[in-house]
Amino acid sequence: xxxxxxxxxxxxxxxxxxxxxxxxxxxxxxxxxxxxxxxxxxxxxxxxxxxxxxxxxxxxxxxxxxxxxxxxxxxxxxxxxxxxxxxxxxxxxxxxxxxxxxxxxxxxxxxxxxxxxxxxxxxxxxxxxxxxxxxxxxxxxxxxxxxxxxxxxxxx
Amino acid sequence: xxxxxxxxxxxxxxxxxxxxxxxxxxxxxxxxxxxxxxxxxxxxxxxxxxxxxxxxxxxxxxxxxxxxxxxxxxxxxxxxxxxxxxxxxxxxxxxxxxxxxxxxxxxxxxxxxxxxxxxxxxxxxxxxxxxxxxxxxxxxxxxxxxxxx
Numbered sequence: 334x335x336x337x338x339x340x341x342x343x344x345x346x347x348x349x350x351x352x353x354x355x356x357x358x359x360x361x362x363x364x365x366x367x368x369x370x371x372x373x374x375x376x377x378x379x380x381x382x383x384x385x386x387x388x389x390x391x392x393x394x395x396x397x398x399x400x401x402x403x404x405x406x407x408x409x410x411x412x413x414x415x416x417x418x419x420x421x422x423x424x425x426x427x428x429x430x431x432x433x434x435x436x437x438x439x440x441x442x443x444x445x446x447x448x449x450x451x452x453x454x455x456x457x458x459x460x461x462x463x464x465x466x467x468x469x470x471x472x473x474x475x476x477x478x479x480x481x482x483x484x485x486x487x488x489x
Numbered sequence: 490x491x492x493x494x495x496x497x498x499x500x501x502x503x504x505x506x507x508x509x510x511x512x513x514x515x516x517x518x519x520x521x522x523x524x525x526x527x528x529x530x531x532x533x534x535x536x537x538x539x540x541x542x543x544x545x546x547x548x549x550x551x552x553x554x555x556x557x558x559x560x561x562x563x564x565x566x567x568x569x570x571x572x573x574x575x576x577x578x579x580x581x582x583x584x585x586x587x588x589x590x591x592x593x594x595x596x597x598x599x600x601x602x603x604x605x606x607x608x609x610x611x612x613x614x615x616x617x618x619x620x621x622x623x624x625x626x627x628x629x630x631x632x633x634x635x636x637x638x
Contacts, residue, residue, distance in 0.1 A: 335552070343547060350543040352532045354511055354524060368510065375545065376508050383551045388504045389543040391636055396491065396499075396539055398636060403587065403594065414628070421630035429631040432558065432624040438591070443558070443624075447636065473587040473594070479572040480584035483542050484598050486552055488579075 335383075338366070340487040342374055343383075347485050390483075398447040400474075402454040405440035406462070407469040413442055416465045420444050425457045440471070491539070494520070496638040498530060499540075503635050506543065549598045555605055556598045557625040559612075560591035567617020568593065574615055578608055591622070 335343075341364055351359045361371040378384040393401070408416045413431055420442070421429040428445040444461075448454045451474060462470055491499070497520060507515040513531070514524040534540045549556050563571045568586065575581055575595055584595040599605035613621045 343552065346545050352513075352528050352535065352543075354513065354528070356512065357508075357510060372508055372510070378545070378547075379508065381551070382548055384545040385548040385551075385632060386504050386546045387506045387508060387544070388502055388546070389499070389506065390541045390546070391499065391503070392538055392541050393636060396636060396638060403585075417628065417630040424637055426631060427635070429629070430626040431628040431630075432626055435622045435624065438560070438622055471589060473589050473591075475585040475587050477572075477586035478584075479586060479593075480576045480581060480595070482582050484547075484549060484554075484582050485579060486547060486549070486554070 339374065339378075342366075342371065343378075344485070344487040346375075347483065347488070393447055397449060399449055400451045400454050401445065401447045402451070402458070402475070403473040404444050404446055404458050405471050405473060406442040406444070406467050407434070407439045408442045408465075408467055410441070412466075416467060417442055419465055420461055423457070423461060425454075426461075439469075491638060494522075495530065495534065498527065499534070499638055502531075554598050554600055555602055555625075556596065557605065557623045559595050559597055559609065560622050560624065561593040561595075561612070561618055562591050562620040563593050564617040564619060565592075567615075571612075571615050571617050575612060580604075580608070591620070 345360060345364050350356060353359060357371050358368045361368045379387060417429055417431055420426050425446050425448055426444045427447055430443050431441055432443055434441045446454045446457055448457060455472060458472060501519065502516060506512055509515050513527040517524045517527045572584060572593060575584055580598045582596050582598060586592060587594050597605065597608065599608060609621065609623060
């Protein structure tokens with residue numbers, strides 16, 4: 334269970350990470366705890382999976398990946414695990430989840446593809462579908478980004 | 490443009506910012522440079538918008554939150570209004586207009602199923618929303634966004 338201090342730490346870690354020699358010391362001062370206590374707790378969050386990655390996120394459009402597409406696939410239930418694992422191995426696939434199919438929307442596997450162009454996204458999807466024997470899928474290209482942000486936890 | 494040094498730095502730090510007192514010194518040692526060069530370069534890349542965020546990325550489920558992907562069929566004339574209304578919820582992290590039968594897709598993270606249900610009911614009632622389907626993930630094979638540079 335997360336205690337009050339955990340929640341305060343998590344809330345504080347969502348602001349800009351200080352680009353200084355001793356960033357954790359600066360963050361710890363803001364929270365009002367010691368640097369050691371902060372590092373100990375952060376290491377625990379990472380070990381226990383509360384932190385899924387400690388690193389950075391790029392603005393992908395600015396680093397050469399200008400096209401992205403969500404791709405929804407209808408995969409027979411008994412094959413969805415094998416197909417999902419196979420697709421997750423592809424470096425162009427950044428997310429790969431199974432989701433519950435809905436009436437009139439029979440897709441149960443979703444992948445997010447990033448590439449330099451739409452055409453390249455299409456080719457990658459075609460190749461993945463062919464390699465895994467999936468025949469029913471749709472490319473859901475984005476036409477407008479209305480919002481993209483990181484979640485802020487425990488800030489209310 | 491990214492230099493060769495930038496690419497090495499970003500590839501290294503994308504998923505592995507050390508939890509050590511001087512993390513940039515650790516990175517500098519691996520890259521054969523000094524701490525200050527690493528810090529200056531990261532500041533430059535952040536200021537120029539190539540880096541969106543640095544720090545820990547939390548697993549919403551492990552923190553007790555519930556998440557879902559929501560697809561909407563929205564009348565074209567109402568798109569901007571509906572999209573802006575959805576953006577007002579802090580738990581909406583991504584909101585994209587897309588090609589296809591469902592033309593607006595957003596990701597929603599909520600502190601409980603109850604809150605999620607309330608938010609989805611409010612959105613379903615917005616003028617111009619013709620259909621809403623919620624597609625919670627059942628299994629995640631890959632979640633980390635990493636771009637090989």
